[in-house]
Amino acid sequence: MLRVGLTGGIACGKSHVLRRLAELGCRTLDLDAVARGVTAPGGEALGEIAEAFGSGVLDADAALDRAALAAQVFSEAGARVRLNRIVHPRVRAAEARWAAGFPSEPAAVLVTDGALLVESGVHLRFDRLVVVHCTPELQLRRLRERDGLDDRAARARIEAQLPSDEKRAFAHFEIDTSGSPEETDRATEALAVTLGELSRQPREAHGRALERLLGGLSHGPRDGPRGLSTALLLAEAGAANGLELDTLATRLVPPARGPWYRAAGEAPAELPACRLGVALAAWGHARRGRDPELVALAAASVARLTHPDAGSCADACLVALVALERAFATGDEAGDRLAAARSLELATRFGGGAPSGRLGAMWAALERFPTQPAQASARSVELGGDGPTAAALAGLSAEVAPEAADPWRSALERVR
Numbered sequence: 341m342l343r344v345g346l347t348g349g350i351a352c353g354k355s356h357v358l359r360r361l362a363e364l365g366c367r368t369l370d371l372d373a374v375a376r377g378v379t380a381p382g383g384e385a386l387g388e389i390a391e392a393f394g395s396g397v398l399d400a401d402a403a404l405d406r407a408a409l410a411a412q413v414f415s416e417a418g419a420r421v422r423l424n425r426i427v428h429p430r431v432r433a434a435e436a437r438w439a440a441g442f443p444s445e446p447a448a449v450l451v452t453d454g455a456l457l458v459e460s461g462v463h464l465r466f467d468r469l470v471v472v473h474c475t476p477e478l479q480l481r482r483l484r485e486r487d488g489l490d491d492r493a494a495r496a497r498i499e500a501q502l503p504s505d506e507k508r509a510f511a512h513f514e515i516d517t518s519g520s521p522e523e524t525d526r527a528t529e530a531l532a533v534t535l536g537e538l539s540r541q542p543r544e545a546h547g548r549a550l551e552r553l554l555g556g557l558s559h560g561p562r563d564g565p566r567g568l569s570t571a572l573l574l575a576e577a578g579a580a581n582g583l584e585l586d587t588l589a590t591r592l593v594p595p596a597r598g599p600w601y602r603a604a605g606e607a608p609a610e611l612p613a614c615r616l617g618v619a620l621a622a623w624g625h626a627r628r629g630r631d632p633e634l635v636a637l638a639a640a641s642v643a644r645l646t647h648p649d650a651g652s653c654a655d656a657c658l659v660a661l662v663a664l665e666r667a668f669a670t671g672d673e674a675g676d677r678l679a680a681a682r683s684l685e686l687a688t689r690f691g692g693g694a695p696s697g698r699l700g701a702m703w704a705a706l707e708r709f710p711t712q713p714a715q716a717s718a719r720s721v722e723l724g725g726d727g728p729t730a731a732a733l734a735g736l737s738a739e740v741a742p743e744a745a746d747p748w749r750s751a752l753e754r755v756r
Contacts, residue, residue: 341442341445341446341447341448341449341450341539342448342449342450342467342468342535342538342539343439343450343452343465343466343467343468344366344449344450344451344452344466344467344468344469344470344535345451345452345454345457345462345463345465345466345468345469345470346358346361346451346452346453346454346470346472347453347454347455347456347457347458347463347469347470347471347472347507348455348471348472348473348504348507349455349473349479349498349501349503349504349507350455350479350483350497350498350501351479351480351482351483351486351498352472352473352474352479352482352504352517353472353474353482353515353517353524354453354455354472355370355453356517356521356524357470357472357515357517357524357528358370358451358453360524360525360528360529360532361449361451361528361531361532362451364528364529364532365449365532365536366449366450366451366532366535367442367445367448367449367450367451368450368451368452368453369435369438369439369450369451369452369453370453371431371435371452371453371454371455372453372454372455374431374434374435375427375431377434378427378430378431378434379404379427380403380404381401381402381403384430385426385427385430386404388426389404389409389423389426389427392422392423392426393409393412393419393422393423396408397409397412409423410497413500414496414497414500415496420500421599424456424460428460428462432462432465435452436581439452447536447539447540448539449532449535449536449539451470451535452466455501456501457469458502458507458510458601459501459502459599459601460586461584461585461586461587461588461589461600461601462582462584462585462586463510463585463637463641464582464583464584464585464637464638464641465581465582465583465584467538467627467628467631467634468512468513468535468538468633468634469510469511469512469513469637470511470512470513470514470515470531471504471507471508471510471511471513471514471515472514472515472517473504473507473508473514473515473516473517474504474516474517474518475518476498476504478518479498479504480494480495480498483497483498502601506601509640509690509692510637510640510641510690512633512637513531513534515527515528515531543628543629544629544630544668545625545628545629545630549625549629549630549667549668550625550667550749550752551745552666552667552736552737553618553621553622553625553663553667553736553752554622554740554745554748554749554752555735555736555737555738555739555740555745556618556621556622556663556667556732556733556735556736557570557618557619557622557732557735557745557748558735558740558741558744558745558748559713559731559732559734559735559738559740560615560618560619560728560729560731560732560735561615561728561729561731561732562728563611563615563728564611564615564616565609565610565611565612565613565615565616565646565647566592566593566594566607566609566611566645566646567591567592567593568588568591568592568616568642568645568646570615570616570618570619571751572591573588573616573619573620573623573642574619574622574623574748574751574752574755575751576588576591577623577754577755578751578754578755579754581756583623583638583641583642585600585601585641585642585645586600588600588642588645589603589645592607592645592646594606594607596645600645601644603645603646604644604645604646604647604648605648609646609647611726612647612652612655612656612698612726612729613642613643613646613647613652613653613655613656614643614652614655614656614658614659614660614699614726614729615726615728615729615732616639616642616643616656616660617639617656617658617659617660617662617663617729617732617733618659618660618663618729618732618733618735618736620635620638620639620642620656620660621635621660621661621663621664621667622663622748622752623635623638623752623755624638624660624664625664625667625752626752626753626755626756627755627756630664630668632661632664632665632682632683632686633686635660635661635664636657636660636661636686636687636689636690637690638660639653639656639657639659639660639661639690640653640654640656640657640690640691640692642656643655643656643657643691649696650691650692650693650694651691651693651694651695651696651697651698652696653690653691653692653693654687654688654690654691654692654693654694654695654696655687655691655695655696655698655699656691657686657687657690657691658683658684658687658691658695658699659699659729659733661682661683661686661687662680662683662733663732663733663736665679665680665683666733666736666737667736698725699725700723700725701720701723701724701725702720702723702725702726702729702730702733704719704720704723704725705717705719705720705722705723705725705730706720706730706733706734709734710734710737711734711737711738712734712738713730713731713732713734713735713738714731715734716730716731716733716734717730717731717734
């Protein structure tokens with residue numbers, strides 16, 4: 341089974357793509373429809389919304405006056421955050437119940453459409469993310485025509501969301517709807533074929549890889565950037581049934597004040613984002629086995645919580661991907677070279693730029709001490725690199741006592 345998130349800017353054509361995917365055999369869910377349900381009369385969120393925003397957001401029939409609520413939400417960022425905290429947990433719970441309803445369809449493609457999957461930091465709950473976009477001029481025109489808005493009101497709604505160019509940085513797949521409907525349909529049909537093939541691929545996971553990752557976790561760092569430690573990361577992933585960036589942002593030191601994707605600019609991080617690489621490789625293995633694309637997006641997304649520069653994010657991706665490939669290494673030199681090239685490609689793509697070059701000292705230390713965590717750590721520090729990350733990567737090939745590995749094993753068992 342493959343869980344796919346479908347997102348994109350307002351009036352970019354998501355609904356059209358969703359309908360076409362449903363016609364092509366995908367199981368689909370519109371989170372906007374779910375949100376309307378929980379905010380309808382009798383819905384579990386309506387009373388809390390009225391309490392938070394005032395009775396003025398209710399109409400004469402005590403139903404939600406969506407225009408009145410939108411006037412507040414699109415004019416004040418704080419209001420949008422308050423609304424999301426009321427509605428999103430209920431919508432996510434409904435989506436999880438829906439996704440659990442296909443036990444007899446192991447190769448199903450489940451597509452969840454949500455405009456704010458990235459903004460709300462829940463895109464890592466999905467195995468793949470599809471971003472639908474179009475030119476800014478077309479988006480504005482479509483929105484004005486669809487909703488009868490003037491230019492100012494339409495721009496306010498567009499600007500309330502993450503810009504499409506930024507959202508596309510999180511995409512495994514993209515659909516550009518700027519062309520004709522027929523062109524969009526052809527792109528959607530090609531996407532449906534690809535997603536179907538992915539859903540039928542056997543999951544590559546085995547105990548040897550798990551044991552190696554447990555070694556990396558056991559020998560690796562205990563602290564991470566802005567208080568986001570390996571243990572905290574995996575604990576939150578288990579508790580939330582996925583990595584939720586909005587929640588992780590509240591656990592930073594200091595906690596994020598604004599959206600999760602702007603948290604890195606609020607305070608400096610003294611420790612490198614790559615310290616969480618082995619943990620993210622282990623999380624990916626627990627989720628889907630050997631899935632570099634999933635791990636790359638996760639590593640880049642988590643790095644963006646603490647580091648605003650592309651080099652640091654690419655470094656974090658590369659360490660996570662190297663950890664994943666080392667866990668699955670078979671000694672096939674040609675295969676290892678292909679995996680290394682693919683890792684660099686994914687790190688550059690999802691990191692937003694090339695790795696920084698700061699990992700050179702650590703690679704040199706690992707070349708000399710590939711299976712000795714303490715020596716690799718010390719040598720990395722001597723050369724100006726990060727010691728704990730080097731120890732974690734060397735730990736993938738080192739012995740680890742059961743009592744040291746068991747807490748990490750238990751944490752990974754809660755990750756799904």
